[in-house]
Amino acid sequence: MLLTFLVATALAVVRLRSLFAVVMLSGIYSLVTAGIFIALDAVDVAFTEAAVGAGIATMLMLGTLRLTGHRQVAPRHSPLLPLLVVTITGGVLLWGTRDMPRFGDPAAPVHHHVAPRYIEDSPTEVGVPNMVTSVLASYRGFDTLGETVVVFTAGVGVLALLGIGGRRRRDEGAEDTDDDGGTRPG
Amino acid sequence: MDWIGQYNYYVVFFLMMTGFYVVVARGNLVKKIVGLNIFQSSVFLLYISMGKVDEGTAPIIVAGEAIYSNPLPHVLILTAIVVGVATTALGLALAVRIKEAYGTIEEDEIHEQDDDW
Structure with missing residues (x-):
């Protein structure tokens, strides 16, 4: 559910040309990410993301917009080549998930090296x-x-x-x- | 291959590619940095997803037996978030400096000015 919201925000960032709205959306994006981190048990990461990602980064970007202006000109190049590159890269990544363990699998290798000692x-x-x-x-x-x-x-x-x-x-x-x-x- | 079991990873890759697309296809430097941030937080999500254990709880000691999620990815990402903001700040400072030097932060216009020299 939250992940879907995240995808919607990211797509809006691609479409919008008002940079002010884009920066605000990136703040929302960080906040939603923090929510997902809580759902995935990473509470420390969540509050760091909320404070640093949603707070400081957004503030820095707003400061920059103040100095650089906040309209983006329409893109002049055809989006086909970037789309192609991105699709190929995404396809390769998807192919890479084929032998990844299931989400939440306690037997995944990541949980069996140094983590048990820490715990x-x-x-x-x-x-x-x-x-x-x-x-x-x-x-x-x-x-x-x-x-x-x-x-x-x-x-x-x-x-x-x-x-x-x-x-x-x-x-x-x-x-x-x-x-x-x-x-x-x- | 378990389709639903890897839903998180699929969303992460989609977000990653969205950020990548923004970086490659958009000419505005601030927008590129926002795209880079999207890319970056999708990597964070990937790591945190890997650390999750079924029925697990946050890795803080509670009384009795409990299953904890893996604390190691959390630590790595905690570090990465802070470093990420540092690099964002540096990138934005570069954008401000470029604006001072060229009067614009659109990539195409910067290239045109360079060609005129």
């Missing part, structure tokens, strides 16, 4: 009831460190591109560093 031992080894937190901060702490480096680099890149001077430009940079600090505990 069984992390409460005693780390002592945090939320397994996602203990994996994020302890077992895969280096990943998270790397992520911080990426976000920092992106923040530096934004500042370098837009220059430090100018009031509005500084706002754009500030939003970005805010997301750097704000999402760390998640």
